[in-house]
Amino acid sequence: LSDLVERLSTLLGPRLRTDEAARAAHCRDRWVLGELADLEGRAAPLPLAVAEPESAEEVASVLRLCREARTPVVTYGGGSGVCGGVRTASGEVVLATRRLAGLVELGADDLVARFRAGTNGLAAEKRVQEAGLTIGHWPQSIDLASVGGLIATRSAGQYSTAYGNAEDVLLALEAVLPDGRILRTRETPRAAAGPDLRQLFLGSEGIFGVITEVTFSLRPLPEAMRGQAFHFGAFGAGLDAIRAVLREGWRPPVVRLYDVTEGERAFTAWCPKGRAFLLLVHEGPAALVETQLRAVAARCREAGGVAADAAAADHWLEHRNQVPSLRGFLEKGIVVDTIEVAATWSRVLPLYERLLVSLREVPGILAASAHSSHSYRSGTNLYVTFAVRPAERSAMAAAYDECWRRVMEATLAAGGGIAHHHGIGRVRRPWLAAELGPAGLATLRALKRALDPEHLLNPGVLLPDGAEA
Amino acid sequence: LSDLVERLSTLLGPRLRTDEAARAAHCRDRWVLGELADLEGRAAPLPLAVAEPESAEEVASVLRLCREARTPVVTYGGGSGVCGGVRTASGEVVLATRRLAGLVELGADDLVARFRAGTNGLAAEKRVQEAGLTIGHWPQSIDLASVGGLIATRSAGQYSTAYGNAEDVLLALEAVLPDGRILRTRETPRAAAGPDLRQLFLGSEGIFGVITEVTFSLRPLPEAMRGQAFHFGAFGAGLDAIRAVLREGWRPPVVRLYDVTEGERAFTAWCPKGRAFLLLVHEGPAALVETQLRAVAARCREAGGVAADAAAADHWLEHRNQVPSLRGFLEKGIVVDTIEVAATWSRVLPLYERLLVSLREVPGILAASAHSSHSYRSGTNLYVTFAVRPAERSAMAAAYDECWRRVMEATLAAGGGIAHHHGIGRVRRPWLAAELGPAGLATLRALKRALDPEHLLNPGVLLPDGAEA
Numbered sequence: 001l002s003d004l005v006e007r008l009s010t011l012l013g014p015r016l017r018t019d020e021a022a023r024a025a026h027c028r029d030r031w032v033l034g035e036l037a038d039l040e041g042r043a044a045p046l047p048l049a050v051a052e053p054e055s056a057e058e059v060a061s062v063l064r065l066c067r068e069a070r071t072p073v074v075t076y077g078g079g080s081g082v083c084g085g086v087r088t089a090s091g092e093v094v095l096a097t098r099r100l101a102g103l104v105e106l107g108a109d110d111l112v113a114r115f116r117a118g119t120n121g122l123a124a125e126k127r128v129q130e131a132g133l134t135i136g137h138w139p140q141s142i143d144l145a146s147v148g149g150l151i152a153t154r155s156a157g158q159y160s161t162a163y164g165n166a167e168d169v170l171l172a173l174e175a176v177l178p179d180g181r182i183l184r185t186r187e188t189p190r191a192a193a194g195p196d197l198r199q200l201f202l203g204s205e206g207i208f209g210v211i212t213e214v215t216f217s218l219r220p221l222p223e224a225m226r227g228q229a230f231h232f233g234a235f236g237a238g239l240d241a242i243r244a245v246l247r248e249g250w251r252p253p254v255v256r257l258y259d260v261t262e263g264e265r266a267f268t269a270w271c272p273k274g275r276a277f278l279l280l281v282h283e284g285p286a287a288l289v290e291t292q293l294r295a296v297a298a299r300c301r302e303a304g305g306v307a308a309d310a311a312a313a314d315h316w317l318e319h320r321n322q323v324p325s326l327r328g329f330l331e332k333g334i335v336v337d338t339i340e341v342a343a344t345w346s347r348v349l350p351l352y353e354r355l356l357v358s359l360r361e362v363p364g365i366l367a368a369s370a371h372s373s374h375s376y377r378s379g380t381n382l383y384v385t386f387a388v389r390p391a392e393r394s395a396m397a398a399a400y401d402e403c404w405r406r407v408m409e410a411t412l413a414a415g416g417g418i419a420h421h422h423g424i425g426r427v428r429r430p431w432l433a434a435e436l437g438p439a440g441l442a443t444l445r446a447l448k449r450a451l452d453p454e455h456l457l458n459p460g461v462l463l464p465d466g467a468e469a
Numbered sequence: 470l471s472d473l474v475e476r477l478s479t480l481l482g483p484r485l486r487t488d489e490a491a492r493a494a495h496c497r498d499r500w501v502l503g504e505l506a507d508l509e510g511r512a513a514p515l516p517l518a519v520a521e522p523e524s525a526e527e528v529a530s531v532l533r534l535c536r537e538a539r540t541p542v543v544t545y546g547g548g549s550g551v552c553g554g555v556r557t558a559s560g561e562v563v564l565a566t567r568r569l570a571g572l573v574e575l576g577a578d579d580l581v582a583r584f585r586a587g588t589n590g591l592a593a594e595k596r597v598q599e600a601g602l603t604i605g606h607w608p609q610s611i612d613l614a615s616v617g618g619l620i621a622t623r624s625a626g627q628y629s630t631a632y633g634n635a636e637d638v639l640l641a642l643e644a645v646l647p648d649g650r651i652l653r654t655r656e657t658p659r660a661a662a663g664p665d666l667r668q669l670f671l672g673s674e675g676i677f678g679v680i681t682e683v684t685f686s687l688r689p690l691p692e693a694m695r696g697q698a699f700h701f702g703a704f705g706a707g708l709d710a711i712r713a714v715l716r717e718g719w720r721p722p723v724v725r726l727y728d729v730t731e732g733e734r735a736f737t738a739w740c741p742k743g744r745a746f747l748l749l750v751h752e753g754p755a756a757l758v759e760t761q762l763r764a765v766a767a768r769c770r771e772a773g774g775v776a777a778d779a780a781a782a783d784h785w786l787e788h789r790n791q792v793p794s795l796r797g798f799l800e801k802g803i804v805v806d807t808i809e810v811a812a813t814w815s816r817v818l819p820l821y822e823r824l825l826v827s828l829r830e831v832p833g834i835l836a837a838s839a840h841s842s843h844s845y846r847s848g849t850n851l852y853v854t855f856a857v858r859p860a861e862r863s864a865m866a867a868a869y870d871e872c873w874r875r876v877m878e879a880t881l882a883a884g885g886g887i888a889h890h891h892g893i894g895r896v897r898r899p900w901l902a903a904e905l906g907p908a909g910l911a912t913l914r915a916l917k918r919a920l921d922p923e924h925l926l927n928p929g930v931l932l933p934d935g936a937e938a
Contacts, residue, residue: 107813107815109712110813110814110815110847110848111716111846111847112813153661154660154661156661165659167665171847177908177911181908181911182908183908183909183912184909185905185909186886186904186906187813188811188812188813188848188885188886189812189813189847189848189849189850189886190634190811190845190886190889190890191811191886191887191888191889191904192622192623192624192625192672192888192891192892192893193886193887193892193893193897193901193904193905194673194674194893194901194905194913194931195668195669195670195671195672195673195913195916196623196636196668196671196672197905197909197912197913199665199668200664200912201664202665203661203662203663203664204663204664205663208664217846217847218846219716219846220717222718223717243578247580247688247689248689248692248753249688249691249753284718285717285719285764287764288718288719288757288760288764291756291757291760292757294756295754295756342657342659343657344576344579344656344657344658345578346576346578346579374659375658376658377580377687377688378579378580378581378640378658378686379579379657381658381659415656416657417655417657417659417660418660418662419660419662420659420661421659421661422661423662424661424662424663428662432662432663435655435660435662436654436655436662436663437653437655438650439646439650439651439652439653440652440653440666442646442650443646443652443666443920444663444664446919447664447916449919450915450916450918450919451912451915462663
């Protein structure tokens with residue numbers, strides 16, 4: 001065993017795991033290319049060891065020991081990422097946060113809950129619900145992800161239209177910097193005390209430090225909840241309806257518009273053939289929910305929408321986190337993935353059309369569709385799903401890359417943003433320079449050099465050409 | 470004339486101003502200690518020259534020339550800061566943004582307006598109102614400040630409870646980095662493409678670059694507007710009412726609770742003696758405003774509030790940006806200033822009581838009071854006003870420092886945040902280390918070294934011990 005492993009073992013005892021099962025369980029996230037690599041016998045190299053620190057101080061010690069040994073550290077939360085944010089190389093150490101778990105403090109009057117960063121997302125939500133409160137942050141990965149990972153990736157929740165995304169539910173955090181120092185942001189509702197240091201870690205994907213605590217700003221569980229649904233003659237008409245609703249200041253937590261393909265596939269019982277399907281969930285005081293239901297119905301009618309059975313919302317609520325097995329498709333020679341991008345209202349329909357046309361030109365494409373699931377005053381996201389079966393099994397990775405390239409290029413050409421909420425990881429790195437521009441990318445690199453001059457934290461992620469020092 | 474002045478003059482022609490009037494007009498902001506220093510014959514040294522670039526490219530050239538000459542650059546927007554964010558030293562160059570003015574692009578469907586950074590805040594608001602839209606960001610300095618300055622200081626608007634603060638109305642920005650590179654963030658409603666680079670400039674107070682364009686996310690002008698007012702037996706009861714209103718999810722744009730002292734002083738005609746005074750303005754679709762008015766009235770009654778004449782809101786709307794002359798007070802030997810801090814709900818009433826007790830112990834104190842003007846689910850701000858007349862005129866600066874020290878220390882002791890929205894500037898620098906903690910401050914210093922290794926942008930501001938390289 002290496003000297004580093006010995007020193008980490010002295011520090012952590014049995015919480016330093018060097019058995020092959022532990023190392024294999026932490027060598028990658030749920031990126032479909034990782035799954036495909038496994039299937040094709042090109043699995044990621046196993047890390048040296050998996051460290052499971054129990055405190056911020058232990059995290060600091062792990063980082064210091066690894067730094068002394070010039071050994072890269074990959075932080076592993078819930079392992080639910082889908083962009084390759086975790087993929088180990090041999091000789092690296094994985095820092096798993098699972099033992100940094102549980103509620104530290106709940107302030108019901110202040111609507112504040114402080115969790116250790118390895119706490120499972122659904123466990124955290126259930127814990128605050130016991131007190132009649134909610135985090136209101138429902139990414140599809142909630143039962144897999146850690147709360148630290150939800151912050152480090154700038155995740156979005158299904159209820160974002162009213163409750164916001166990771167950056168909106170985060171009140172404060174604690175993180176261990178690459179040099180082992182522990183940073184805690186102040187637990188205050190708002191500050192103008194220099195740039196907001198929480199933002200360094202929101203979206204950092206493990207390259208600037210290890211998040212060890214997350215303090216959420218909560219809400220009471222709502223008094224009322226009501227589903228609502230409409231169908232439209234075209235995707236664009238549904239977009240117009242959402243734009244009108246948000247423009248007026250209404251904020252239903254869930255606003256999801258499925259295109260004709262997805263409406264038929266996912267809402268067969270409720271969506272007439274050839275129609276786009278809009279599903280909403282309203283929450284809040286009963287008086288607000290009633291007022292908002294009426295206003296949304298009026299805006300939808302004006303945009304040509306026809307009311308559909310609100311039972312579709314119950315169906316969605318029940319099934320919303322069920323995802324088909326990627327592995328099952330891969331074994332049939334089919335690669336399936338999702339890509340989320342965003343654009344302002346005037347750009348989003350041209351983008352939708354452009355990227356579907358482009359995807360449908362890929363040889364072997366079986367399906368290409370999209371929905372909008374996170375809307376803002378100025379625009380919305382597109383959540384694209386594609387399935388491709390190339391003629392040769394050996395071409396699956398290449399076909400996958402081709403689909404991604406087309407969606408990324410269509411998005412940049414239409415003036416959209418390449419990543420709405422899954423992050424950059426490894427899959428989007430080739431397009432980060434175009435997204436941020438040369439000065440933006442240079443700034444991100446300068447921050448990396450300032451905080452982690454030896455590039456030891458999660459190398460290969462986020463920054464293009466991760467080897468560049 | 471120095472070599473640098475000659476080169477800047479070649480670049481800018483008459484837009485490089487070296488006359489004493491221009492230099493004197495740009496040597497400080499509206500910090501009361503600057504005003505006092507003037508009165509006492511200790512005025513700030515004049516800068517070498519005032520550069521007035523007309524484009525981002527010219528800003529880049531100014532920064533490059535100054536960097537070559539190792540000359541510090543102080544960016545000057547509207548000059549409305551009240552914390553000493555602008556105070557020149559001899560040999561420095563002022564970069565005034567006033568000629569970077571006007572609307573670049575208005576996207577009414579996307580609710581987006583791009584302004585050059587030197588545009589006056591009120592001019593920007595009026596411009597979008599011509600299109601039936603609003604930025605909805607109403608800091609008290611709106612008719613003085615530049616839109617770039619409003620972002621660089623993380624300003625808060627009077628309508629923040631519904632519309633958010635600087636960070637919430639900002640969609641994108643362009644900034645020139647210290648090395649002259651031009652950074653533009655992508656105009657997209659939301660991204661998870663690494664840390665949000667806009668955040669480096671929000672609150673940077675001129676130390677990381679020069680903001681040259683600001684793109685706001687707008688709203689349509691509201692259909693309905695209604696004022697509302699209540700009085701309470703104690704400040705704490707009013708806080709309970711606001712907390713209950715926000716907790717339920719209601720968002721009146723203006724929510725202002727004045728303590729007994731301020732209620733009597735500012736709302737004599739409407740606030741019975743000895744009562745705290747709560748003033749609200751509701752905006753939005755008429756149906757929402759009506760529903761919200763009723764809900765707020767119910768929550769206020771439950772907290773012991775008594776309805777007052779809503780005409781008080783009209784009075785406030787008319788007079789909200791009238792500020793008495795600091796100079797007039799100084800000439801009478803009285804120093805008047807305001808200090809805004811923030812805390813979570815459970816900490817804010819103890820903080821209110823502690824800081825008023827502490828201020829009232831200062832020899833020569835004439836008045837000390839506070840109101841809450843920006844509320845959040847998790848807490849609120851306190852906006853403290855004090856007036857002190859020391860026995861000796863020569864002790865005015867010392868008395869001022871003593872008042873600030875007491876409010877800052879009371880805030881830190883109560884677990885509050887030292888700066889809600891005026892920024893750090895020079896006045897709060899001694900307490901920034903306590904606000905951010907040692908690792909937070911070290912991180913901020915690391916960012917400064919990464920972006921401006923020679924410390925040439927606005928030295929002496931924000932970072933404690935600005936001389937530290």
